Every structure is written in structure tokens, then in C-alpha cells.
Amino acid sequence: MSRTRKSNRNKKPTTVEIVLDSSDTDTVTDSDSDSDSDSSDLHSPISELFRHNVSKHRSCWRHVFSSSIVQKKRITLGDIKEVKKSSMCLLECPPRFTRRERSKRFGKKEEVKELMRPHKVAERAVSRKREKLDSGAFMRYFENLWNSFSEDKRTSFAYLDCLWFSLYLQQNIHKELKRDIKTKVLKWIKNKCIFSMKYVIVPIVCWSHWNLLILCHFGESLQSETQRPCMLLLDSLQGADPGRYEKYIRKFVLDIFMEEGRPEKKDLIYRIPLLVPEVPQQRDDVECGNFVLYYINLFMEGAPENFSTEGYPYFMKKDWFSPKGLDYFCQKLYSSAT
Incomplete structure (x- = not known):
């Protein structure tokens, strides 16, 4: 049986609504984001995002999406791809390679172990004094x-x-x-x-x-x-x-x-x-x-x-x-x- 593929020419851009999981952090409401009563930065709307791992780094694509969470904005998948290209996050987990690729890229087992180490374990392995905040x-x-x-x-x-x-x-x-x-x-x-x-x-x-x-x-x-x-x-x-x-x-x-x-x-x-x-x-x-x-x-x-x-x-x-x-x-x- 032959199948015909539907044309996506007139298809509207897909939008993604970014929503925080209630198990990860408290709900951010409109009243939170518009509040003028907070006198401390540590309790400001953007600082509220520190409790969620998407804002655990500097100005990068994660911060763009974090601010969108507060604003309750909808972002197209095209926007997401463009922002990721231009505002990379340096805390991304290391890439995974096949065994053959690893052997080509690295000659020492220690280097392979360091590459494959889970991000959180690697973060704990760095002394606080040498850690990039x-x-x-x-x-x-x-x-x-x-x-x-x-x-x-x-x-x-x-x-x-x-x-x-x-x-x-x-x-x-x-x-x-x-x-x-x-x-x-x-x-x-x-x-x-x-x-x-x-x-x-x-x-x-x-x-x-x-x-x-x-x-x-x-x-x-x-x-x-x-x-x-x-x-x-x-x-x-x-x-x-x-x-x-x-x-x-x-x-x-x-x-x-x-x-x-x-x-x-x-x-x-x-x-x-x-x-x-x-x-x-x-x-x-x-x-x-x-x-x-x-x-x-x-x-x-x-x-x-x-x-x-x-x-x-x-x-x-x-x-x-x-x-x-x-x-x-x-x-x-x-x-x-x-």
C-alpha cells in the first residue's frame, strides 16, 4: 500500500509553552512577576528561578527560557533552535561518543573517564575554591x-x-x-x-x-x-x-x-x-x-x-x-x- 505524505507547507509554527513542574519549584504566578513590594533582589521574580535548574548558569539559552517562564510566553521551535545556537550554555552535559569515537579522540583511559563522568559528579569533584561560580x-x-x-x-x-x-x-x-x-x-x-x-x-x-x-x-x-x-x-x-x-x-x-x-x-x-x-x-x-x-x-x-x-x-x-x-x-x- 502506498502512502502519501501530507504537505506541511501551510502548517503554522509549532509553539511550546514552558511550564515549571510543581515538584521542582513553587508555582510562579502573574502576581509574583509583577510584584513591586520586594525590597531584596534575593526574593525578586528572576531570583525565584534559582530554585530551578534551568537558571543555574549565566546568560545563556537557559536564562532566555527561564525569563519566558516568568512571562508565561509561548516560543516557537524555530526560536528555540536559534537561541540555542547564539546563546550556548557552558554547563551542558558532555557529549556521549561511541567506543570507536572515544578511542580516536582520546588515547588515555583517564580522559575518557573524565568525559563520561556524569555532570553532577564532575561538579562535586571540583574544589569550591577552583569552581566557576x-x-x-x-x-x-x-x-x-x-x-x-x-x-x-x-x-x-x-x-x-x-x-x-x-x-x-x-x-x-x-x-x-x-x-x-x-x-x-x-x-x-x-x-x-x-x-x-x-x-x-x-x-x-x-x-x-x-x-x-x-x-x-x-x-x-x-x-x-x-x-x-x-x-x-x-x-x-x-x-x-x-x-x-x-x-x-x-x-x-x-x-x-x-x-x-x-x-x-x-x-x-x-x-x-x-x-x-x-x-x-x-x-x-x-x-x-x-x-x-x-x-x-x-x-x-x-x-x-x-x-x-x-x-x-x-x-x-x-x-x-x-x-x-x-x-x-x-x-x-x-x-x-x-
Whole structure:
């Protein structure tokens, strides 16, 4: 019997509704995603996703779908394929090869064992000090660090969730979804009242690398002669050109000013100094998250009462701290989180 195949020419794109399994995490409702009452990033709608394994990494296709879960969006299979191509996740399980392929690719049994090791086992095999922090782990350690400072010290500081900048920056997604995400991120930032703070800590994770952006005195006049707003970008891998972030940071800051309804003009906002001090550099390719946490700790300890470009770079120099100091800090921080 001959069979005829139906034409798919007029078939509409298949859509997939992403729904969280109730056994994995709590249900995220519309009221959760639109809530303005949360004063802590650690309880914000996007941080709610840390309890689900799809957001256990940096800005990648998993984060795109995680944000879609919150937004209750429908995504076509074509969108899924395109986003996966452009925003790969570095925490994907290693590929499986046949015995013949493994023998061709690797000559040592140890290498084959390492490749075939299940992802979770491999993750536990890496010491915490050498582990490359994902967004969930980073925020857990940051929460302990934040709470270690006194109430008086914290009154001069505010911080943004480490995912907000990367969510704002998402490019390879549908325009409507991108606009919705930007709107929500800017709304969450507005609720932080950053213009009433001396310093705003903004951890950035983009292109699988951690940086620290610090907004200084954003409540001051941009035309002040004594105390003008400025920005600090602390990068532990300056050989990778931290200047590549500048256009994204300036657009991010401009939108924050616009969302707040500030009177400053666009040209003045774009002239806010972005300073990149020569700080201690990481020793390998996995320490960037640890460096950002230590930058935050030392900056909060020694931040001047009034930061000025005349006194720059203050303590932020190449000899700011030693490798031993960083290792001791990480050991202490990790032990407090267990």
C-alpha cells in the first residue's frame, strides 16, 4: 500500500509553552512577576528561578527560557533552535561518543573517564575554591557577604541582582519578549531607589565572565564641581578588553535615568566618567566570580565617604590584595555558606 505524505507547507509554527513542574519549584504566578513590594533582589521574580535548574548558569539559552517562564510566553521551535545556537550554555552535559569515537579522540583511559563522568559528579569533584561560580551560587555567597556587614555600613550601599544586566542585554530573542524583559528589569531597578544611595553594586556576568560595576553618587548633579557621579568597572581579566562593555553600560545607565524620570539630558548622562582601575588579575579561567566577590568585600570595607575622580584610584591598584588574601577570603566565605 502506498502512502502519501501530507504537505506541511501551510502548517503554522509549532509553539511550546514552558511550564515549571510543581515538584521542582513553587508555582510562579502573574502576581509574583509583577510584584513591586520586594525590597531584596534575593526574593525578586528572576531570583525565584534559582530554585530551578534551568537558571543555574549565566546568560545563556537557559536564562532566555527561564525569563519566558516568568512571562508565561509561548516560543516557537524555530526560536528555540536559534537561541540555542547564539546563546550556548557552558554547563551542558558532555557529549556521549561511541567506543570507536572515544578511542580516536582520546588515547588515555583517564580522559575518557573524565568525559563520561556524569555532570553532577564532575561538579562535586571540583574544589569550591577552583569552581566557576554560576549565578545561583554567586548570589548565595553574596547574601552571606552582605549580611556580614553592619546595618550602618549597608545604609550607604544598594545592589542589583547579578542577572539583571544580562537580562537587560538579551539580544537574540523576539523583539516583544526583549521589550517586556527590559521593562521589568528597569522597573525592579527603580524600586531599589539607587539615586538615594552613595554606591550601587552591580555584579555583571556576560560572555561567561564576571565583572563588577559600581555606580557612585548617582543622586548628585551631573554638573556639580565638587562631587559628580561616576562609574567604576573592576575586571580581573583586563586582557579581554573591558572596554567592550562600555556601550552596553552607558545604554543601561541612560535607560535607568529615563525610567526614573530624571531631568538630566542624554549628552550629560553619556559623559558620566567610566573608570577602569588596574586591579589584581585572576590566575586562571575560573576565578572571576571569586574576584568579584572579593572586590565587593574590600570596596565596602574601604569606600571613601565621598568618592571623587581627583582621589581616584584610591586603594584600587595592582597591589590591592595578595593571592593568599583572596584564598583565605574564599575559604571563609564558602565555609560560612555550608
